[in-house]
Amino acid sequence: MKCKILHESKGRLRVHLFCGKMSLDNADVLEYYLRAVNGVTDVSVYDRTCDAVIVFTDRKAVLKALADFAFEKAQKMCLVPDHTSRKLNREFEDKLVMTVIARFISKTFIPAPIRAFIAVIRSWKYIKHGLKALLSGKLSVAVLDATAVTVSLLRGDFKTAASVMFMLNIGEILEDWTHKKSVADLAGAMSLNVENVWVKTGDTETLISINNVREGDLIVVRTGNMIPLDGKVAGGEATVNQASITGESLPVRKSEGSYVYAGTVVEEGECVVCVDKALGGGRYDRIVKMIEQSEKLKSSSEDKASRLADRLVPYTLGGTILTYLLTRNVTKMLAVLMVDFSCALKLSMPIAVLSAMRECNNYKISVKGGKFLEAVSEADTIVFDKTGTLTYAAPTVEKVIPFGNRDADEMLRLAACLEEHYPHSMANAVVAAAKEKGLSHEEYHSSVEYVVAHGISSTVENEKVIIGSAHFVFEDEGCVVPEGDEELFNSLSGEYSHLYLAVSGVLAAVICISDPLRAEAADAIKALHDCGISKIVMMTGDNEQTAKAVAAKVGVDEFHAGVLPEDKANFIKREHEKGRKVIMIGDGVNDSPALSEADAGIAINTGAAIAKEIADITVSSEDLYMLVTLRKISSELMKRIHHNYRFIVSFNLMLILLGVGGIIQPTTSALFHNASTLAISLKSMTNLLDEEEK
Template identity: 65%
Template sequence: MKFYIKHESRGRIRIHLAQKRMSSVQAETLLYYLQNQNQVSFAKVYDRTGDAVICYEGERAAVIRMIQLFHYEEVELPTGLLESSGRALNNEYQEKLISKVIYHFGRKWLLPAPIRAIYTTVVSVKYIWKGIQTLAQGKIEVPVLDATAIGVSMLRGDYGTAGSVMFLLGVGELLEEWTHKKSVGDLARSMSLNVGKVWLKKDGQEILVPSEKIVAGDEIVVHMGNLIPFDGEVSNGEGMVNQASLTGESVPVRRTLGSVVYAGTVLEEGELTILVKQTGGSSRYEKITAMIEESEKLKSGLESKAEHLADRLVPYSLGGTALTYLLTRNATKALSILMVDFSCALKLAMPISVLSAIREANQHKITVKGGKFLEAVAEADTIVFDKTGTLTKAQPTVAEVVSFSETKSTDELLRIAACLEEHFPHSMAKAVVDAAKEKHLDHEEMHSKVEYIVAHGISTTINGKKAIIGSYHFVFEDENSIIPEGMEEKFRHLPEEYSHLYLALEGVLAAVICIEDPLRPEAAEIIRQLKKAGLKKIVMMTGDSERTAKAIAKKVGVDEYYAEVLPEDKANFVEKEKAEGRKVIMIGDGINDSPALSAADVGIAISEGAEIAREIADITVAADDLAEILVLRMLSNRLMKRIHKNYRFIVTFNAGLILLGVGGILQPTTSALLHNTSTLYIGLKSMGNLLDEPV
């Protein structure tokens, strides 16, 4: 690729591509290429100017060479990337906004007054008709007020005021629509399907393959707790599928032979073999977008109150206009009230504030599924953390395999454990699979159907012999496994600093896999900062032993901790806290956290956790750093402050305009201009990043 350097500094370069015009597709292709280069830490592509900004690490010459090697046609984009890109949307609305401003002032300055009057009359029909339709439905709401203000101005021959009111209303509608669509698009993109590998059924075997290799007509196997990656039809098995992300149904639906299943839904129970019908990623994106557009989840309580208040104020504005005219017989003073209403600003600023906050959260790798959840985060006083993969690192590792078998080596025991664990999404299971991979221990399918018992373990048969792996409670209490004779002392002296997974074959303990699950380095500081941010009660809950839980709780500084808990225990605790009048946040990453995530006022899932946890959760945060929880709390608090601040400004400013108008100090035209300009100002200000504002 040919380009020249416009500007550069250490670790940063701005280039201009040697081509006449850059399309949105080309811009997305270049951006994807740059973002997937190891030496590039940040990249942004400007399609209008044909520029790209690249922040890099390492040698400058290597970056220059990397750009030179780029060719549009050689980059293979992931399915659905272009379809769900927001670039074209932004370009479309920028052009609409610029065109609207140019046409308005162009008409005002270039067209003769009679033609302007005819044009204004024609355009006003839309607003007046909408007001009449609202009245016909027995409602006195904002369209009635807009229609009255425009209609009275037209009757008085004040076409300039009517035109200005319609222009500012149009700009407000355009900005609101743009922000709404962009925020919904950002949210839908972050929720879009992202499945790396799937189980392909071939010649009676299950083979783990990249999802890109699946084509229509293939059969895939989906295990309990996993996301269904493609649209298809059940060809074998039976299960309960959570379709909340697409249909809003809170109760899982039963799916059997011949049933249709959809990409992005989650298998809560059972196991399904699915005949793939469609592999395109855009269908998933479109379904999510439609779901968000129709969902009331996007409305926070304050947002809904603002909308209702805006509509409730309309009769008072109309009544005040009539009363002022009756008392003063001055149409100008009466019209001053009509030109100023609280409704426009309230209805514009509140949704824009909420949707902009959702967009800003997305920039910090936080996916928020609705404004009401940000409001709940701000109001929460209790937060419950799951331990594994949340307070501890999302990538635990196998520290040691302690063998209790006289016939099998530790490598063979690890191979068996990995073969079982690779079917289920949990950080501990991933640690076992990764340990086997590091040792190059191939573990082809050698077992029968795998059964997963939530929060306990896994059960199957290998060569006709029963094999189980899981917690102490599951292996020794539920399954009544025994310790081999003469090895009791060895068992008692297992390393205490690790979490333990127990593997039993034919009811006899074969191995204990010691998992090192180190505490996140930032955990203690984040807990301290969360307390400072107003959270009064911080709790840790884990299925781990009392000994491990106590040590972790002491290190991080939580107020309470609970060990050896089951999924229902976590959910019951959340319900108990809510019954006592507390607002509860639950943070987890596993299948066993799902009931509690669902029960909490706000469920927050770690992005690398189980798909069902992410699907049920109201908010998803990246697994990199717990600081994102603190960012979320700060963002939510500032959103509430912005909404209250906007509300006070709107009421005070518009009340002042009404008083000045009734007092004869301001003319209706000036009142309308100031009112609509303030509405536009508050709308634009509400689009700004919350975390960039001074506290």
């Protein structure tokens, strides 16, 4: 596209595009197109002037991208998210500008009697809200606003009444804008993180990209997996956790004809869903609703500030009356009324939390509420599940040891058949090993039954086949080692994690899985200790020998081997009885009870969907240092909340004293009050970590 360089400095260009009129959608297309260019670090697009400001490290790449740019071509690249903040910002910008213009026209051109009549009409909104609060037995900010407006009107001071209402209106617009932008920014950063789904055609299931799913397709969702798209159950039966969408604490049973929603999780069972809405349909709005629900999960610091704001209203009202009784000066009385602590306290605290949640999302950390960030900041104990957390999320099969004269490849094929639907890193390793060897196992597909935290049971060719832990195979199911293979079984190496495969009650193979430690595990554990975590515990279902070796390498304070899900949850209960704050980190279905029991449950995002649904926080599994980052953000958030609290109380108290002293007028008090509220809210929207702290 033809464009002109308006201004250039080192690493920065301002260009004008000759495209006639630029719509808001076009501006988004241009912005995200330029952001995708290698060497571009920041972009601002101004639709009204058709200009773009580009910050870059590679000038040639930017100029080439501009020369190649065309709106239709860029739009087809699908770079723009479903929702951006541009339209929201424009809506509030226009609302703010029109409010100021209307005020200017009113004061300049409309006669005083008409302005007085308009002020009386507009005052009803504030008086109505104040009366409603009083009738419900509440002394809220609405009462203060109504009192200020009513007193001015009764005195015949219509000019002051109009000024007060103008400042209140400006404050409401700014507060609404700031809050909605925080929610929108966070919602835009969240996604399902589902890439592939099982699509059913006849009796065949095929794993395809979610982007290729169309309305009317049948997708299969099993225990522990997330429902990726909206639709109606066409077959099967399952209990579904809908907490993230509806807030229901208990799972809901879904059968044929029931409607299911994207983002909910199958806790138990299996269902076939007829897709009703393709990717993206309605999901953003539900994420916004979820975020708004999450704001109810306040930290105790937020809750303290909110309760203080409500408690201060009667004192403000009392101070107003006392000021009038002592001074008989209505102007000084109004100056007190125009300043309240509630707005700033109730706005800046949630915004600080939403901003921290958005910042966490920048690091691929999803947080469900402020109380969990507070729990992370106060925690002194961390419990790690081993597999997929301290070790890589992609373990590998090192070898398959067959028993009873069976063929190793056939046993791997059979194991992959059972494991391919199970949401766990060990299962993924088995499936990947079979695929690498070219072992097709479609013909082995059969009904599978999950036994949480133990393994899988199924029937293949009229024989009962199970795969899982030693406890499940030998103790729960009573399987035996084939006669003559006892020595081979006893010689199994302790350096590997083991999956045991049994057919018709007899051990058929042991799959040895290499579960290497993360390169950064030991350093991350040390960093967590340095951040104030005094006790780090590793819990695993592995044998004692393997667990001991891992614990020594990573530097945890204690470890527990051969544990079951209830053991992890019970350990956390015991820690709570000792007065400790506990974080649990896991990635599997078997970690769900412990994740629920902890003060903050953290799930690894490559793990089971049900673990992520139950967890309070989901962290990228790419780097354990993200846990250190989470701890730092949480600690800084608590510092910011406490700082906001002190500043708001002291600054507004100063305004009240200046008003009582006659130094500033009521409208000036309102101006400074609104300005300080906006300033601290904008400050609360900034990142908590500096560049060097990342």
